[in-house]
Amino acid sequence: MKKDITTTNPYSNEDLESYNYFTSNEISEILLHADKTFQTWKTKGLSKKTGLVKKVADNLWDNRDKYAKLISSEMGKPIKESLAEIDKCMYLCDFYAKTSSDLLADALIETDAQESFISYDPLGVILGVMPWNYPFWQVLRFAIPTLTAGNCVVLKHASNVTGCALAIQDVFEDAGYPMGCFTTIVADHSAIESIIKNDIVKAISLTGSEKAGRKIAEIAGSQLKKLVLELGGNNACIVLNDADLDSHLSTMVNARMLNTGQSCIAAKRFIVEAEIYDTFLEQFTKKVAALKSGDPLLEDTEIGTLARPDLADILEDQVNRSVEQGAHIHYGNARDHAYYQPTIITEVTTNMPVFTEETFGPVAAIIKVSNKEEAYKLASDTSFGLGTMIFTENIEDAKQNIIHIEDGAFFINEMVKSDPRLPFGGTKNSGYGRELSKEGLLAFTNKKTVYIK
Numbered sequence: 001m002k003k004d005i006t007t008t009n010p011y012s013n014e015d016l017e018s019y020n021y022f023t024s025n026e027i028s029e030i031l032l033h034a035d036k037t038f039q040t041w042k043t044k045g046l047s048k049k050t051g052l053v054k055k056v057a058d059n060l061w062d063n064r065d066k067y068a069k070l071i072s073s074e075m076g077k078p079i080k081e082s083l084a085e086i087d088k089c090m091y092l093c094d095f096y097a098k099t100s101s102d103l104l105a106d107a108l109i110e111t112d113a114q115e116s117f118i119s120y121d122p123l124g125v126i127l128g129v130m131p132w133n134y135p136f137w138q139v140l141r142f143a144i145p146t147l148t149a150g151n152c153v154v155l156k157h158a159s160n161v162t163g164c165a166l167a168i169q170d171v172f173e174d175a176g177y178p179m180g181c182f183t184t185i186v187a188d189h190s191a192i193e194s195i196i197k198n199d200i201v202k203a204i205s206l207t208g209s210e211k212a213g214r215k216i217a218e219i220a221g222s223q224l225k226k227l228v229l230e231l232g233g234n235n236a237c238i239v240l241n242d243a244d245l246d247s248h249l250s251t252m253v254n255a256r257m258l259n260t261g262q263s264c265i266a267a268k269r270f271i272v273e274a275e276i277y278d279t280f281l282e283q284f285t286k287k288v289a290a291l292k293s294g295d296p297l298l299e300d301t302e303i304g305t306l307a308r309p310d311l312a313d314i315l316e317d318q319v320n321r322s323v324e325q326g327a328h329i330h331y332g333n334a335r336d337h338a339y340y341q342p343t344i345i346t347e348v349t350t351n352m353p354v355f356t357e358e359t360f361g362p363v364a365a366i367i368k369v370s371n372k373e374e375a376y377k378l379a380s381d382t383s384f385g386l387g388t389m390i391f392t393e394n395i396e397d398a399k400q401n402i403i404h405i406e407d408g409a410f411f412i413n414e415m416v417k418s419d420p421r422l423p424f425g426g427t428k429n430s431g432y433g434r435e436l437s438k439e440g441l442l443a444f445t446n447k448k449t450v451y452i453k
Contacts, residue, residue, distance in 0.1 A: 005159045005186065010076040010305045010338040011296055019162050022186050024194070030183050031200045034125045034152045037180030042122050042150040046104060049148050050097045055175035056144070057093035060086055067136060067167060072296040074161045075132050076305035076338065077259055079297050089140045095420040096441070100148050103438045106450075115452040120445040122150030123226070124202035127195055129216065131208050132158035132307050133262045139168050141418070142205045145441040147172075147181060151202075155184045156195070160307060162186060193219050203227065203444050207264075210358075210429050228443055229431030230264070230424070232358040233386030235407075235416055236379035237267035240372055241275040243391035245283055248413060253287045255389065255415035257342055260304050261362035262311075264430075265386050265409075265416045268359050269348075270366045271375045277368045281346070285331050288342045288364070305338040306361055312340045315361040319343065322352040322365075330366070350381055358384065376401055385427030387416035408434075 003018030022030070060067065068082035077085070107118040126146050130138045135157065143153045157165035165184045172182040185195070196204060196219045203226040206216050213231040220227040237252060255267035272280050296304035306312045316335055322345060323329065332343035342362040348355055354365040369375045379388050387409035390398050398412045408426040409416050418424045423434040433443060 004188070005162055007074050007160055007162055008308075009073050010307055010309070013337065016073060017163055019186050021188060021191075024191070027185055027187065027191065027195065028198075030154065030180075030185060031125065031195070031198055033180040034154055034183055035200045037178050038122070038124050038152045041152060041178060041181055044150075046101050046148075049150070050100050052175050052177055053093050053097040053100075053144060053148060056140075056171055057090045057097070059171045059175050060090050060093070063171075067164075069297065070163050070167060071135055071161075072304070074163055075135060075307040076296050078301045078304045080299060080301075081259060082296075085134055085137050089136050092137075092140055092144055092420045092436075096144050096148055100145075100441060103441050104149065111451070113451045113453050115450075117450050119448040119450050120149065120442055121448050123444050123446060124151060125200050126151045126153055126444050127192075127201050127204045128153055128155045129192060129204065129206040129208060129212070130155060130157050132161045133259060133264075135161040135164035136168065138207050139165075141420070141424075141435055141440070142207070143168075143172075143182060145436075146205070146444050147177070149441055149445050151444050152180060153182045154195070154201070155182070156187060156192060157184065159188070192216065196220055196225065197223055201225070205433075205435075205443075206230070206431075213431055226444070228425075228433030228435065230426065230433075230435060231429060231431040232360075232384060233264040233266070233426065233430050234269065234356075234358050234382045234384040235265055235267050235387050235389065236269045236271055236382070237415075238375045238379055238388065238390040238392075239270060239272040239276060239280055240375065240390065240392040240394075241273045242393040243276060243280075244393060244413075245276070245280060248391050249280075249283050249287060251415050252391065253284065253291075256364045257288065257291060257303065257362050258415075260306060260340075261342075262307065262360050264358075265418070267389060267415065268363075268365065269355060269379075269382075270364055271369055271378050272366060273372065273375060274368055274370050281330070281344075281366060284364075284366075285344055288331060288344060291342055293339070293341065303342055303362060306340055307338070309338045311360060312338050315340055315359060315363060318353040318357055318359055319345065319363060322348065322354040325349070325352050327352055327354065327365075332362075350378065356382070376404060380404070380406060383429045386430040387411065387426070389414065389416050 071082040293303040334341040425434040
């Protein structure tokens with residue numbers, strides 16, 4: 001019988017596994033089971049929930065190499081980065097295991113009442129629609145706080161990482177979570193609308209493209225259901241004349257090339273002051289050229305492949321259209337199936353695709369500006385709003401410009417990155433709502449006012 005999904009190694013182009021979509025009846029049963037589980041799960045003590053979070057971390061450690069290999073095989077991430085992804089998931093678990101009791105504690109409010117407080121109650125069954133670029137991290141950063149707050153989770157993962165999606169369910173069930181607390185649904189995009197419209201589903205978390213976000217927001221809005229959206233990004237990296245290149249250039253390269261450039265928070269537009277431009281370009285190019293491309297499963301590989309050949313097609317088209325408008329290929333731009341060579345483009349103007357669109361791959365657009373004011377202006381010249389990074393020795397001046405950057409994050413002398421201790425999310429076409437930190441823990445709770453007289 002023909003299978004609906006066949007996962008493929010993007011480096012070798014070899015088929016990995018095949019899967020059938022769940023039927024509508026199977027999906028209905030999963031939702032009913034999740035709802036039934038929620039009725040008892042929400043009443044479990046927080047110490048029980050955080051104890052299971054610790055066991056998730058233990059499972060990740062015990063299976064670290066296996067899960068990292070699965071990530072690299074399904075979407076082409078260099079194995080050392082896949083191992084780091086699993087490690088970050090363990091750190092996430094540690095954070096919420098240690099802090100959730102304080103973060104979820106009732107907030108006492110002094111009023112005319114004998115007692116009044118805010119209770120943070122779980123909503124119910126939450127749907128997570130997740131992407132392939134960080135197949136474990138994206139899921140766990142949503143699921144761990146959502147489950148710990150007392151909700152149950154149903155996951156619709158990207159089809160090319162179906163193996164990861166099913167493995168994550170095993171992680172939770174092997175840790176001792178009740179059946180129905182976390183369930184993976186293998187389905188195509190056409191099934192999402194009916195799942196969202198099901199009364200059992202109380203809210204949705206989507207990490208994905210702007211197009212997907214708009215569609216799911218439309219469906220969720222029609223059902224008056226809460227939605228957290230973490231969408232695309234077109235982050236600027238501002239390099240001012242006083243930037244310490246010796247200290248920070250490796251960080252800048254990593255900000256663009258990590259995960260072979262397939263990150264929403266990657267630096268995609270490098271906006272460099274004229275006085276330092278030539279030096280920056282020379283040193284940046286030297287470091288990019290030294291990156292080792294190859295088999296993602298080899299430990300010394302730094303650049304793998306894009307996750308699918310069609311993603312390389314999109315990136316190639318963005319580059320070609322920009323060149324047609326006058327951009328110059330300074331370095332790279334070789335293409336082989338799903339592999340895209342790290343590429344540096346100069347003479348970029350604000351109307352080109354590599355400036356206006358999200359380039360989801362190892363392509364760095366370099367823009368020369370005459371002064372700091374122009375740099376900040378161009379950094380904000382985007383429909384996206386995930387994050388901006390700036391490299392400068394004048395920290396106080398950079399802090400004065402925080403108010404002028406509309407993004408969800410502003411990093412000084414560091415690449416934009418997520419951290420369990422800090423809220424994560426964007427503005428404008430990068431979405432709304434926040435994950436991680438206290439905000440992520442409370443994202444899918446009913447902030448209930450309790451008044452006793």
